[in-house]
Amino acid sequence: xxxxxxxxxxxxxxxxxxxxxxxxxxxxxxxxxxxxxxxxxxxxxxxxxxxxxxxxxxxxxxxxxxxxxxxxxxxxxxxxxxxxxxxxxxxxxxxxxxxxxxxxxxxxxxxxxxxxxxxxxxxxxxxxxxxxxxxxxxxxxxxxxxxxxxxxxxxxxxxxxxxxxxxxxxxxxxxxxxxxxxxxxxxxxxxxxxxxxxxxxxxxxxxxxxxxxxxxxxxxxxxxxxxxxxxxxxxxxxxxxxxxxxxxxxxxxxxxxxxxxxxxxxxxxxxxxxxxxxxxxxxxxxxxxxxxxxxxxxxxxxxxxxxxxxxxxxxxxxxxxxxxx
Amino acid sequence: xxxxxxxxxxxxxxxxxxxxxxxxxxxxxxxxxxxxxxxxxxxxxxxxxxxxxxxxxxxxxxxxxxxxxxxxxxxxxxxxxxxxxxxxxxxxxxxxxxxxxxxxxxxxxxxxxxxxxxxxxxxxxxxxxxxxxxxxxxxxxxxxxxxxxxxxxxxxxxxxxxxxxxxxxxxxxxxxxxxxxxxxxxxxxxxxxxxxxxxxxxxxxxxxxxxxxxxxxxxxxxxxxxxxxxxxxxxxxxxxxxxxxxxxxxxxxxxxxxxxxxxxxxxxxxxxxxxxxxxxxxxxxxxxxxxxxxxxxxxxxxxxxxxxxxxxxxxxxxxxxxxxxxxxxxxxxxxxxxxxxxxxxxxxxxxxxxxxxxxxxxxxxxxxxxxxxxxxxxxxxxxxxxxxxxxxxxxxxxxxxxxxxxxxxxxxxxxxxxxxxxxxxxxxxxxxxxxxxxxxxxxxxxxxxxxxxxxxxxxxxxxxxxxxxxxxxxxxxxxxxxxxxxxxxxxxxxxxxxxxxxxxxxxxxxxxxxxxxxxxxxxxxxxxxxxxxxxxxxxxxxxxxxxxxxxxxxxxxx
Numbered sequence: 009x010x011x012x013x014x015x016x017x018x019x020x021x022x023x024x025x026x027x028x029x030x031x032x033x034x035x036x037x038x039x040x041x042x043x044x045x046x047x048x049x050x051x052x053x054x055x056x057x058x059x060x061x062x063x064x065x066x067x068x069x070x071x072x073x074x075x076x077x078x079x080x081x082x083x084x085x086x087x088x089x090x091x092x093x094x095x096x097x098x099x100x101x102x103x104x105x106x107x108x109x110x111x112x113x114x115x116x117x118x119x120x121x122x123x124x125x126x127x128x129x130x131x132x133x134x135x136x137x138x139x140x141x142x143x144x145x146x147x148x149x150x151x152x153x154x155x156x157x158x159x160x161x162x163x164x165x166x167x168x169x170x171x172x173x174x175x176x177x178x179x180x181x182x183x184x185x186x187x188x189x190x191x192x193x194x195x196x197x198x199x200x201x202x203x204x205x206x207x208x209x210x211x212x213x214x215x216x217x218x219x220x221x222x223x224x225x226x227x228x229x230x231x232x233x234x235x236x237x238x239x240x241x242x243x244x245x246x247x248x249x250x251x252x253x254x255x256x257x258x259x260x261x262x263x264x265x266x267x268x269x270x271x272x273x274x275x276x277x278x279x280x281x282x283x284x285x286x287x288x289x290x291x292x293x294x295x296x297x298x299x300x301x302x303x304x305x306x307x308x309x310x311x312x313x314x315x316x317x318x319x320x321x322x323x324x325x326x327x328x329x330x331x332x333x
Numbered sequence: 334x335x336x337x338x339x340x341x342x343x344x345x346x347x348x349x350x351x352x353x354x355x356x357x358x359x360x361x362x363x364x365x366x367x368x369x370x371x372x373x374x375x376x377x378x379x380x381x382x383x384x385x386x387x388x389x390x391x392x393x394x395x396x397x398x399x400x401x402x403x404x405x406x407x408x409x410x411x412x413x414x415x416x417x418x419x420x421x422x423x424x425x426x427x428x429x430x431x432x433x434x435x436x437x438x439x440x441x442x443x444x445x446x447x448x449x450x451x452x453x454x455x456x457x458x459x460x461x462x463x464x465x466x467x468x469x470x471x472x473x474x475x476x477x478x479x480x481x482x483x484x485x486x487x488x489x490x491x492x493x494x495x496x497x498x499x500x501x502x503x504x505x506x507x508x509x510x511x512x513x514x515x516x517x518x519x520x521x522x523x524x525x526x527x528x529x530x531x532x533x534x535x536x537x538x539x540x541x542x543x544x545x546x547x548x549x550x551x552x553x554x555x556x557x558x559x560x561x562x563x564x565x566x567x568x569x570x571x572x573x574x575x576x577x578x579x580x581x582x583x584x585x586x587x588x589x590x591x592x593x594x595x596x597x598x599x600x601x602x603x604x605x606x607x608x609x610x611x612x613x614x615x616x617x618x619x620x621x622x623x624x625x626x627x628x629x630x631x632x633x634x635x636x637x638x639x640x641x642x643x644x645x646x647x648x649x650x651x652x653x654x655x656x657x658x659x660x661x662x663x664x665x666x667x668x669x670x671x672x673x674x675x676x677x678x679x680x681x682x683x684x685x686x687x688x689x690x691x692x693x694x695x696x697x698x699x700x701x702x703x704x705x706x707x708x709x710x711x712x713x714x715x716x717x718x719x720x721x722x723x724x725x726x727x728x729x730x731x732x733x734x735x736x737x738x739x740x741x742x743x744x745x746x747x748x749x750x751x752x753x754x755x756x757x758x759x760x761x762x763x764x765x766x767x768x769x770x771x772x773x774x775x776x777x778x779x780x781x782x783x784x785x786x787x788x789x790x791x792x793x794x795x796x797x798x799x800x801x802x803x804x805x806x807x808x809x810x811x812x813x814x815x816x817x818x819x820x821x822x823x824x825x826x827x828x829x830x831x832x833x834x835x836x837x838x839x840x841x842x843x844x845x846x847x848x849x850x851x852x853x854x855x856x857x858x859x860x861x862x863x864x865x866x867x868x869x870x871x872x873x874x875x876x877x878x879x880x881x882x883x884x885x886x887x888x889x890x891x
Contacts, residue, residue, distance in 0.1 A: 081624050
C-alpha cells in the first residue's frame with residue numbers, strides 16, 4: 009500500500025509523465041477516486057487474509073516435541089462457511105455499486121453542444137487527427153484547449169489500436185469498422201504523453217501520443233495557423249519539384265499543392281510539430297533528412313519506403329519540408 | 334518402470350531390453366500412467382522453450398531503446414511465449430496429472446477410452462512441434478522462416494492476409510486447431526472415466542476433491558475450446574476461401590473475434606487453475622494432518638466457479654467500447670466469481686487451522702500458492718472495476734496479474750504436485766534440501782519479477798512493446814523484473830537436477846511415504862500396469878484414513 013500511496017502523490021515533477029495516479033482530466037480523476045476505494049478494500053482484505061495465513065503457518069506448524077498423534081479432525085462448519093460467503097457478497101455489492109456510478113458518469117456523460125470534436129484515426133504506426141468543421145488535419149500531436157470537454161471519435165484505418173494518455177483518461181480502442189467515443193476535460197495546460205496500447209503490428213511500441221493542452225487563446229491561434237494552406241518560399245522549389253515527382257505525394261498531403269495522398273501523415277504544417285515518426289524523434293533537419301533517407305533505420309517496420317534519393321535530392325526535399333510551417 | 338528391467342520373476346536375470354523396444358513401448362502405449370508421464374514430460378520440455386523466450390524479452394526490456402533483438406523477433410517471442418505456455422506447457426501438464434491421477438484415485442484400472450487418450454496426446458504433441466516448425470517453415474514476407482507474430486490472442490484484423498501475409502499465422506491457427514481436438518478428446522475421456530469407472534462405494538460425494546476439480550475442468554475444456562476451434566476455422570475461411578467473418582474491410586467484425594477468443598480465453602484460465610486448486614486440495618490436508626474443511630462447500634464452489642467463469646469473458650474487453658449496460662454485466666459477473674474463490678481460500682486456511690503442518694517441499698509450494706493466489710485474486714478484483722481497468726488493461730499491470738495467476742498460483746501448485754506425487758510415479762524419494770533450494774530461489778525470483786512488474790503498468794507502460802522511451806519512470810522497475818528471471822531460472826535448474834538425480838539415486842519411497850489418505854497411496858510405487866490387483870471398495874472420502882484409524886473412521890461422520 010505504501011508503494012501505491014507514493015505513486016499517488018501529485019508531487020512535482022510527477023514520478024512519471026504517464027502515471028495513472030496523477031490525473032489532470034475529469035474522466036481520469038473519476039477513475040482515480042474509484043481506484044482509491046477499490047485499493048483500500050482490496051488492501052484490507054489482503055492484510056487480513058495474508059495475516060491469517062502467516063499466523064496459521066507459524067502457529068500450527070509441527071513442533072519438535074510433537075507426540076506424533078493426529079490432530080482433531082474437523083470436517084467443516086456451516087456457520088463459519090456461511091459467514092465467509094456472506095461477507096464477500098456484501099463487499100462485492102459495495103464495489104459493484106461504486107463501479108456502476110463511475111461507469112455511467114464517464115461513459116454516458118452528456119455531450120455538451122458546441123464542444124470541441126476531434127476525429128482520431130489510428131494507422132500503422134501513427135495517429136491522424138481531424139477537427140471537423142475547423143478544416144484542420146494533423147498528425148501525431150493533438151492540441152486541445154484547457155478546461156473544456158473535448159469529444160473524440162475513434163476510428164482505425166487498418167488494425168486495432170488503443171488511445172491511452174493515462175493522465176487524461178482511461179484507454180479506448182480504435183477498431184476498424186467499429187467507431188468508438190471517448191472524452192477528456194484537461195484541467196491544466198501542458199504536454200501529456202501516452203502511446204498505443206493495443207498491439208497493432210511491428211512498430212506498436214513506437215506509436216507515441218503527444219497531447220498539447222493549451223489556453224483557449226493559444227489553441228485558437230494554433231487552429232488558425234493549421235487551417236491555412238501550406239506556406240512555402242521559392243528557395244525550396246527544387247525540393248518541392250522532387251517531392252511532387254516522386255511517390256511522396258501518393259501518401260502525403262500538402263494542402264494547396266498537388267500532394268493529396270491520404271495514406272501517411274499530412275505534412276501541410278510539418279514544422280509546427282515538435283516530433284517526427286509519431287513522437288520517436290525531435291523534428292530537426294538532421295532527423296528529418298535521416299528519416300526520409302531510411303525510415304526503416306529509425307523505425308524498423310515503418311510502412312514508409314525509402315525513396316532512393318541522391319544526397320542532393322535529399323537535401324532539397326529536406327529543405328522543402330523544413331519550409332512547411 | 335525402472336525396477337522391472339533387471340530382475341524378473343523369482344530373481345532370474347533378464348537381459349535389458351534394447352532402447353528401440355522401450356521407445357516403441359512408449360510411443361504405442363495406451364496406459365494412462367505412461368500417457369500422463371508423456372504429457373508432463375512434453376509440458377516440461379516446452380516450459381524450458383517458453384522460458385527462453387521470456388528471457389529474451391526480459392533482456393531486451395532491461396533498458397530503454399535497447400536493440401538486442403529486432404521488433405519482428407520480439408513480437409514473435411511474445412506470441413510464441415504466450416501460445417507455448419498456455420497450450421503446450423500448462424495444459425499438457427494438467428492433463429498429464431489428470432491422466433495419471435484420476436484413474437488411480439477413483440480405483441480404476443485405466444481411463445475410459447485408452448486409445449482416444451493416446452490419440453489426444455499425440456495430437457497435442459504434433460501441434461506443438463508444428464507450431465515450432467514455423468521458425469523454419471513459415472515462409473513469410475522475407476523469404477525466411479517466420480514464427481507467428483500476431484500475439485497470443487491474435488486480434489482481427491491483424492491476422493487477415495492484408496496485415497499478416499505469408500504463412501506464420503496459418504501455423505498458429507492450424508496448431509491451435511489440432512491441439513484443440515486433442516484437448517477435447519482428453520476432456521471427454523476424463524469426464525467419461527470419472528462418471529463411469531469409479532470403484533464400488535465411491536459415490537460422487539465421496540470422490541477426492543482432485544477428481545471433482547478435474548471433472549469441472551474437463552467440462553470447461555469442452556465448452557471453452559469449441560468456440561476457439563470454431564474461430565480458428567472461420568479465420569482459415571477468411572484467409573483462404575474469401576470469407577469475411579473478421580475482414581473489417583468487407584464489413585466483417587473485429588469485435589466478434591474478440592468475443593470468440595475470450596469466451597474461450599477466460600474459462601481457459603479456470604481450466605488451468607482448477608487443477609492447481611486440485612493439487613492444493615489434496616496436499617494441504619495431508620501436510621496439515623486434517624481432513625479438508627467443508628468438502629461439500631468446496632465442491633459447490635468449484636461448480637459455481639465453472640458456471641460463472643462462462644459469463645465473465647468480456648471483462649477482457651472493457652476498452653473496446655461496449656455499452657455501459659454491457660460493461661456493468663461483466664463487472665458484476667467478474668466480481669461475483671470472487672465469492673466462490675474466496676470460499677476456497679478460506680477453506681484451505683481452515684484446513685491448516687488447528688492442524689500439525691509439516692513444511693516439506695509440497696507444502697511450502699502450497700502455502701506460497703495460497704498467498705500468491707490471494708494476491709492474484711485481489712488484483713483481479715481491482716481490474717474487475719471497469720473504469721479502473723480502462724487504465725490497467727493492456728498495461729504491464731495486467732501482465733503482472735496474469736503471471737501471478739499462471740506462475741504464482743498454477744506453477745507453484747504444479748511444483749507442489751511434482752514433489753508430492755514424485756515418489757508415487759518413480760518409486761523414489763526426491764532430495765528435500767535441493768527441493769527447498771528450488772523453492773526459495775523460485776520464490777525470490779518470482780517476487781522480484783512479478784511484484785515489481787505491476788509498477789510500470791501503473792506508470793503507463795503498455796504490454797507488447799519491444800522497447801520504450803527513457804524518462805517515463807519505467808527503467809528501474811524493468812531492471813528489477815529482469816533480474817528476477819535469473820533466480821527463477823536457477824530455481825528451475827535445481828528442480829530439474831533434483832528430479833533427474835532422484836529418479837536414479839533417490840531412496841525407495843514405499844507405497845505411502847506421506848501417510849496419506851487417498852487410494853493412489855494404497856498401491857505400489859510405481860503402480861503396476863493394472864493399478865490394483867483387486868478393485869478397492871471405499872466407504873468414505875479418505876479410504877486410507879479409515880484403514881489406519883479403524884477406531885475413528887471417516888464414514889461415521891460423512
